[in-house]
Amino acid sequence: MPSATPSARRFMRSADDRADAERLAFLVARAVGAKVPAAFRYSETELLMDYVGGIPGRTLQGDEREQERLMSTPSGKRLGLLDVLIGNEDRNPGNWKVVDGEVVGIDQGEAWSDAGKSLPDWGYQTFGREYYDFANDRWRKNDLSRADVERMEEALKAVRSEFIPSRQEWYDDMMKRFAEVKKHSRWRA
Numbered sequence: 520m521p522s523a524t525p526s527a528r529r530f531m532r533s534a535d536d537r538a539d540a541e542r543l544a545f546l547v548a549r550a551v552g553a554k555v556p557a558a559f560r561y562s563e564t565e566l567l568m569d570y571v572g573g574i575p576g577r578t579l580q581g582d583e584r585e586q587e588r589l590m591s592t593p594s595g596k597r598l599g600l601l602d603v604l605i606g607n608e609d610r611n612p613g614n615w616k617v618v619d620g621e622v623v624g625i626d627q628g629e630a631w632s633d634a635g636k637s638l639p640d641w642g643y644q645t646f647g648r649e650y651y652d653f654a655n656d657r658w659r660k661n662d663l664s665r666a667d668v669e670r671m672e673e674a675l676k677a678v679r680s681e682f683i684p685s686r687q688e689w690y691d692d693m694m695k696r697f698a699e700v701k702k703h704s705r706w707r708a
């Protein structure tokens with residue numbers, strides 16, 4: 520019998536997937552009030568993106584208290600909401616910064632990956648924990664009000680055309696997760 524060999528999971532996406540993930544994640548971020556740089560895709564493999572200054576999350580490695588605090592701030596929660604909606608498991612310390620005290624996501628290139636579909640298996644269970652209890656594989660009650668949910672739902676419907684025709688599946692996956700967020704909101708739960 521072959522022995523179980525530990526191995527690192529590596530998922531290689533195409534440039535087309537990564538570029539679309541960045542561009543569409545920006546539109547979703549804007550719809551739900553999360554902060555990420557504007558990303559404009561202008562060719563098969565190239566994006567134009569705003570530069571994000573501030574302090575790299577990596578410099579806070581080891582400072583658990585500060586990381587926990589940032590995750591509970593309004594901008595931290597919105598970034599977590601973005602990640603669970605777009606199925607982005609890659610929110611590692613190199614993929615966010617702190618600008619004027621607010622958390623800003625950089626690198627949404629792994630959004631809507633196949634690996635990200637299963638939330639309990641995410642490699643980085645960070646900001647999203649505000650909405651999803653990774654350890655127990657269930658949605659968490661969140662503090663979104665009826666007004667928040669309705670505003671976001673309208674805004675998400677408005678970006679649907681950007682996912683047509685080739686990324687419709689991404690949109691549908693996202694809206695399924697949004698339905699869970701809505702169900703577990705302060706308004707509905």
Ligand SMILES: Nc1ncnc2c1ncn2[C@@H]1O[C@H](COP(=O)(O)OP(=O)(O)OP(=O)(O)O)[C@@H](O)[C@H]1O
Pocket residue numbers: 556568569570571572575613614625626
């Ligand atoms: N919009 C941006 N503004 C400022 N810095 C950025 C931006 N995009 C990327 N960077 C910098 O470049 C680094 C790598 O970019 P990115 O995370 O997109 O690529 P990556 O292939 O995932 O690399 P890594 O494995 O280092 O995360 C980031 O950690 C950050 O320091």
Ligand SMILES: [Mg+2]
Pocket residue numbers: 613614625626
């Ligand atoms: Mg990165």
